[in-house]
Amino acid sequence: xxxxxxxxxxxxxxxxxxxxxxxxxxxxxxxxxxxxxxxxxxxxxxxxxxxxxxxxxxxxxxxxxxxxxxxxxxxxxxxxxxxxxxxxxxxxxxxxxxxxxxxxxxxxxxxxxxx
Amino acid sequence: xxxxxxxxxxxxxxxxxxxxxxxxxxxxxxxxxxxxxxxxxxxxxxxxxxxxxxxxxxxxxxxxxxxxxxxxxxxxxxxxxxxxxxxxxxxxxxxxxxxxxxxxxxxxxxx
Numbered sequence: 001x002x003x004x005x006x007x008x009x010x011x012x013x014x015x016x017x018x019x020x021x022x023x024x025x026x027x028x029x030x031x032x033x034x035x036x037x038x039x040x041x042x043x044x045x046x047x048x049x050x051x052x053x054x055x056x057x058x059x060x061x062x063x064x065x066x067x068x069x070x071x072x073x074x075x076x077x078x079x080x081x082x083x084x085x086x087x088x089x090x091x092x093x094x095x096x097x098x099x100x101x102x103x104x105x106x107x108x109x110x111x112x113x114x115x
Numbered sequence: 116x117x118x119x120x121x122x123x124x125x126x127x128x129x130x131x132x133x134x135x136x137x138x139x140x141x142x143x144x145x146x147x148x149x150x151x152x153x154x155x156x157x158x159x160x161x162x163x164x165x166x167x168x169x170x171x172x173x174x175x176x177x178x179x180x181x182x183x184x185x186x187x188x189x190x191x192x193x194x195x196x197x198x199x200x201x202x203x204x205x206x207x208x209x210x211x212x213x214x215x216x217x218x219x220x221x222x223x224x225x226x
Contacts, residue, residue, distance in 0.1 A: 033214070042119070042201070042216035058213070088156055104148060104203070104214065108157035 002027045006091050006107035013078070013085065013114050021076045021110045023091035030095065031102070032074040036060060037088040037109075046089075049074055078112060086114045118142050119204055121217035128224050134189040136220045138202035145205070147185050149176050152199040152219065161187070161200075192224045 004025045013019045025032065031050050035043040045058030049068040063082025068074055078085045089110045094102035120139045128134050138147070149162040162169050162176040164185070169176050173192075178185040189196055199219040206213055 040218065042117070042218045043203075043214075045213055048213065090156075090158065092158075102205075103160050103163050104150070105160065106150075106158035108155065111156070 004091055004093055004105055004107035006089075006110050008110060009108065011110060011112045013112060015114060016080045018077055018079050019112065021078070021089055021091075021112070023074045023076065023107060025072050025074075025091075025093045025105070027093055027105060028071070029093035029105070030071070031093060032068070033092040033094075034058075034064070034066065034074070034076045035090045035092065037090060043090065046076065085112055087112060117218075118206070118215045119202060119217040121200075121202055121220050123220060124218065125221045126223070128192050128222070130193060130224055130226050132192050132224075134192050134196075134222065134224075136187045136200050136222070138185045138187070138217055140183050140185075140202075140204050140215075142183075142204065142206060144180075144183075147178055148203040148205075148214070149185070149187050150201040150203060150216075152201060154198065158201070189222075192222075194224045194226050197223050 007022045033048045034046040037043050044060050046064050047055050047058055047066040049055035052068055052071055055066050055068050063079055065077045091107040092104050094104050118141050122137045146165040150158050151161050152158045164178050173190045175188040199221050201219045203214045203216045
């Protein structure tokens with residue numbers, strides 16, 4: 001079955017540590033996205049990518065980094081520079097960034113807690 | 116300013132009731148998405164529509180492009196419909212499409 005796999009589902013981090021969240025898709029989608037979800041707020045875009053080795057900053061990219069070395073993989077690193085990293089992180093994909101009719105597919109999310 | 120506004124924020128219904136969730140947006144769009152976020156956190160796409168009405172089982176989505184408004188209806192609601200419902204619109208930037216999301220409507224259906 002095609003879909004998006006995120007791991008880990010739960011992650012605890014000490015202050016000052018970098019952590020990497022995994023996102024893998026087997027939908028053959030070109031476009032991939034990382035969103036952050038906080039209580040009472042809509043999903044906010046961290047980074048997005050439309051092709052291998054290319055990615056763009058979203059609205060809240062500070063303190064995060066990504067890579068897109070393979071079409072199916074788009075890992076997100078939450079660095080120690082992110083001042084408030086405790087949140088729920090969602091990875092998504094769609095067929096292509098220039099297709100407005102592309103359906104969005106989401107992973108199950110990763111919940112990061114800073115201790 | 117939020118490009119996408121949803122109402123109500125929270126909704127409690129008795130099993131069997133007809134439910135309506137509303138979404139208004141302030142920008143021109145070519146399509147609107149309705150999403151469902153279940154209690155575990157994962158999100159699934161329910162509908163993508165650009166005009167008229169779509170129906171999947173007990174769920175019906177409508178959109179009025181001129182009025183910039185969409186509604187999601189649930190007929191004969193059931194406790195398993197309890198979830199957060201989110202509308203989203205794609206906006207095109209020169210770097211590609213980005214999606215803007217409403218803050219969601221939290222629905223609880225009581226047996």
